[in-house]
Amino acid sequence: MGKLVEVRWHGRGGQGAKTGAMLLAEAASVAGKFVQGFPEYGPERMGAPMLAFDRISDDPIGLHCHVTSPNVVIVLDPTLIGKIDVTEGLTEDGVIVINTHQPPQEMRSKLGLKGRKVFTVDASRISIETIGREIPNTPLMGAVIRVTGLMDFGKFIEVMKDELTAKFRNKPEVIEGNLKAINRAFEEVQGE
Numbered sequence: 001m002g003k004l005v006e007v008r009w010h011g012r013g014g015q016g017a018k019t020g021a022m023l024l025a026e027a028a029s030v031a032g033k034f035v036q037g038f039p040e041y042g043p044e045r046m047g048a049p050m051l052a053f054d055r056i057s058d059d060p061i062g063l064h065c066h067v068t069s070p071n072v073v074i075v076l077d078p079t080l081i082g083k084i085d086v087t088e089g090l091t092e093d094g095v096i097v098i099n100t101h102q103p104p105q106e107m108r109s110k111l112g113l114k115g116r117k118v119f120t121v122d123a124s125r126i127s128i129e130t131i132g133r134e135i136p137n138t139p140l141m142g143a144v145i146r147v148t149g150l151m152d153f154g155k156f157i158e159v160m161k162d163e164l165t166a167k168f169r170n171k172p173e174v175i176e177g178n179l180k181a182i183n184r185a186f187e188e189v190q191g192e
Helices: 017-030 104-110 122-130 136-147 153-167 172-189
Strands: 004-012 032-039 049-057 072-075 095-099 115-120
Touching: 004 017, 004 136, 017 032, 017 049, 017 122, 017 136, 017 153, 072 136, 095 104, 095 136, 104 115, 115 136, 122 136, 136 153, 136 172, 153 172
Parallel strands: 004 072, 072 095, 095 115
Antiparallel strands: 004 049, 032 049
């Protein structure tokens, strides 16, 4: 990927798109990158479609606007596919990572994509099995690190452990579950 990577997250309120974008930005910042991480809300209610964004760069970022041509698209909720155009503006060399049990070939066909990389991982199942509830943002970050190489995975895990420990200091099972989810998605992501 080039020096500036723009990421767009598609999800619904309550699924963790904003949190995922902010954690990805934090991890990239600790890894020495320049970052931006911000949400965009439609109607602010649980379950409503929403977007979140990241910009990650080796150089200072001068842009301060909506991401219109993402290099990476992350889809937390596959029911959004067909309702909104999750591929809108995706660059020719772009990557899309979808939370689904369906194989990448099936999603490529469903999206009508050619020439772009499609990856899938069942982040919902992974989160239920490791965290105890369906919250796909954390495992999706592991998949995104694997398919993009945005940063060293070991460094990413260190940062995530620190962030999760700060937030869930008295809940070691939540910290451990999230770290397991990230590792599993890193290993289980499929692509073509």
